[in-house]
Amino acid sequence: MILQYLDFERPIADLENKLEQLRRGDDGTDKTVRDEISKLEKKIVKVRKDVFANLTRWQMTQLARHPNRPYMLDYINFCFKNFIEIHGDRAFHDDAPIVCGFAELEGERVVVIGHQKGRNTKEKIARNFGMPNPEGYRKALRVMKLAEKFHLPIITFIDTPGAFPGIGAEERGQSEAIARNLLEMSHLKTPIIVAVVGEGGSGGALALGVGDEILMMQYSIYSVISPEGCASILWRDPAKAEIAAEMMKITSPDLLKFGVIDRIIPEPEGGAHRDHKEAAESLKKELVQTLASLLPLPIPQLLDRRYAKFRAMGQFKKKAGGAA
Amino acid sequence: MGFLFGKKKKVQQEEGEKQRPGIRFPEGIWIKCASCLEIIYKPEVERNLNVCPKCNYHFRVPVMERIRSVSDEGTFAEFGDDYESIDMLGFSDSKKYSDRLKDARKKTGRKDATVIGTAEVGGVPVVLAVMDFEFLGGSMGSVVGEKIALAAEKALEIGCPLIVFSASGGARMQEGTLSLMQMAKSSAALARLGDAGHAFISVLTDPTTGGVAASFSMLGDIIIAEPGALIGFAGPRVIEQTIKQKLPEGFQRAEFLLEHGMVDMIVERTRLNAVLALLLKTLTAHTGK
Numbered sequence: 116m117i118l119q120y121l122d123f124e125r126p127i128a129d130l131e132n133k134l135e136q137l138r139r140g141d142d143g144t145d146k147t148v149r150d151e152i153s154k155l156e157k158k159i160v161k162v163r164k165d166v167f168a169n170l171t172r173w174q175m176t177q178l179a180r181h182p183n184r185p186y187m188l189d190y191i192n193f194c195f196k197n198f199i200e201i202h203g204d205r206a207f208h209d210d211a212p213i214v215c216g217f218a219e220l221e222g223e224r225v226v227v228i229g230h231q232k233g234r235n236t237k238e239k240i241a242r243n244f245g246m247p248n249p250e251g252y253r254k255a256l257r258v259m260k261l262a263e264k265f266h267l268p269i270i271t272f273i274d275t276p277g278a279f280p281g282i283g284a285e286e287r288g289q290s291e292a293i294a295r296n297l298l299e300m301s302h303l304k305t306p307i308i309v310a311v312v313g314e315g316g317s318g319g320a321l322a323l324g325v326g327d328e329i330l331m332m333q334y335s336i337y338s339v340i341s342p343e344g345c346a347s348i349l350w351r352d353p354a355k356a357e358i359a360a361e362m363m364k365i366t367s368p369d370l371l372k373f374g375v376i377d378r379i380i381p382e383p384e385g386g387a388h389r390d391h392k393e394a395a396e397s398l399k400k401e402l403v404q405t406l407a408s409l410l411p412l413p414i415p416q417l418l419d420r421r422y423a424k425f426r427a428m429g430q431f432k433k434k435a436g437g438a439a
Numbered sequence: 440m441g442f443l444f445g446k447k448k449k450v451q452q453e454e455g456e457k458q459r460p461g462i463r464f465p466e467g468i469w470i471k472c473a474s475c476l477e478i479i480y481k482p483e484v485e486r487n488l489n490v491c492p493k494c495n496y497h498f499r500v501p502v503m504e505r506i507r508s509v510s511d512e513g514t515f516a517e518f519g520d521d522y523e524s525i526d527m528l529g530f531s532d533s534k535k536y537s538d539r540l541k542d543a544r545k546k547t548g549r550k551d552a553t554v555i556g557t558a559e560v561g562g563v564p565v566v567l568a569v570m571d572f573e574f575l576g577g578s579m580g581s582v583v584g585e586k587i588a589l590a591a592e593k594a595l596e597i598g599c600p601l602i603v604f605s606a607s608g609g610a611r612m613q614e615g616t617l618s619l620m621q622m623a624k625s626s627a628a629l630a631r632l633g634d635a636g637h638a639f640i641s642v643l644t645d646p647t648t649g650g651v652a653a654s655f656s657m658l659g660d661i662i663i664a665e666p667g668a669l670i671g672f673a674g675p676r677v678i679e680q681t682i683k684q685k686l687p688e689g690f691q692r693a694e695f696l697l698e699h700g701m702v703d704m705i706v707e708r709t710r711l712n713a714v715l716a717l718l719l720k721t722l723t724a725h726t727g728k
Binding site for chain 1: 652
């Protein structure tokens with residue numbers, strides 16, 4: 116995989132290229148070169164810290180969409196064992212932007228369900244850029260019902276720009292498919308852990324997002340509409356996406372504050388794309404702990420807790436004296 | 440999502456109504472039908488439940504008129520009318536969200552985009568929720584989500600069916616991700632109502648789209664659509680831009696959804712009460728509630 120750089124990563128990239136050149140020329144004999152290398156290494160750490168300490172919400176959005184960011188199957192590969200994929204909705208089609216299957220997390224058998232984007236052009240097209248059709252959500256629901264039947268906990272991975280807006284999607288009931296998942300997940304009799312690992316785009320993300328614990332990778336986003344979509348509606352200019360991202364407050368610290376998520380999972384220095392393995396280990400640690408905390412809960416208690424969690428979401432004013 | 444909101448000009452052109460003078464029921468006695476363009480006598484249209492007597496075009500219905508026409512006389516009792524939206528994000532585009540809220544309250548006389556209450560329909564006790572498209576495009580923020588959840592919980596508590604009339608462009612972007620979460624909240628409340636064996640009848644009026652379509656609206660045990668209503672997940676413009684194709688005639692209209700098996704029936708407004716009464720009697724026949 117060729118590492119690609121975002122605009123704001125450029126200063127780091129330039130230093131890294133310089134370091135690479137120095138290293139190539141270093142035969143271990145010249146002390147000045149070695150000093151230069153160690154100086155440069157320190158500088159890189161510092162520059163990276165500075166850049167990442169002051170990320171704007173738009174920059175975090177770009178990180179969430181980074182072409183090198185680990186996707187669901189990368190996390191499956193690093194965190195789980197014995198993955199067996201399950202295909203199709205048994206009615207129409209096997210929708211590739213959603214992947215479902217059985218896997219093992221530290222010896223615990225679980226069901227994994229998530230959005231999958233493609234890495235190169237061919238894969239991207241095959242995965243429809245991570246935008247599911249209704250049959251993808253119906254496949255997910257079918258597999259969730261399997262999890263319920265066989266008492267297996269569910270872990271979902273959210274990473275989609277949104278549900279696919281197409282003629283066929285509308286004909287086959289994109290709205291109904293998403294709505295059905297929201298309803299069913301709210302009372303599914305098995306633990307559900309949700310991990311937002313990249314882009315949490317709108318209803319297409321939430322349709323895999325109702326669960327007992329909602330985790331979010333540090334540089335992920337979760338929003339009601341893409342910043343571009345919001346900008347084109349409210350500012351009539353998609354180029355205002357940067358402002359829209361600021362306004363909508365779609366980053367993990369924002370959503371922790373608003374009670375939308377439970378915990379933020381730290382990413383490696385410079386973002387998950389810089390070190391897939393380290394990112395996966397960070398996620399795995401949290402998944403294992405969360406699962407251990409949910410498994411002992413009796414199902415009725417689990418469901419009451421889940422209901423209370425989503426029931427409490429939202430902020431408003433309640434005026435006294437009304438007929439409540 | 441939310442594509443119908445804040446894009447008034449475009450939407451009106453797409454909808455083929457509202458931008459023409461007279462269609463918004465002004466002071467005048469005569470109005471022009473958006474569909475057949477006939478000049479029609481306003482009181483006659485109102486007597487006909489806001490349906491054009493010439494061509495059967497279904498105008499949007501003001502919330503209180505809808506409640507009056509659907510519920511048995513004198514039975515509607517509003518509850519939960521003390522919830523008010525707040526600008527929790529400090530959101531501002533060309534206008535501050537707090538100002539948009541103020542304007543919408545002034546325009547509609549309501550605190551937000553949904554009215555809920557208990558009522559009787561055809562003699563059957565129900566909880567009724569009616570969305571107000573005039574309030575920021577019927578968009579769903581925290582208050583709308585809360586009130587749909589409250590309505591479902593009230594129906595569960597009483598042990599009666601729930602009827603929701605949807606009219607919404609989708610989730611309210613100015614409340615960010617919290618507006619998205621209202622989809623989960625309202626759907627979860629409906630799951631509990633359904634688990635207890637109580638009916639939910641969803642009536643889709645023009646328009647029902649975005650996050651409202653993709654949550655409670657499409658979860659009815661019975662889903663009724665009004666003729667010609669725009670119903671869908673993604674906005675027509677978004678779809679056209681994505682697939683770079685012209686959309687077929689009648690795409691995302693009620694008739695299109697019926698043909699594709701997404702709604703149970705299309706019911707003309709003049710027959711709606713009779714159909715609702717019959718459905719309610721049937722669905723409560725063996726539960727006694």
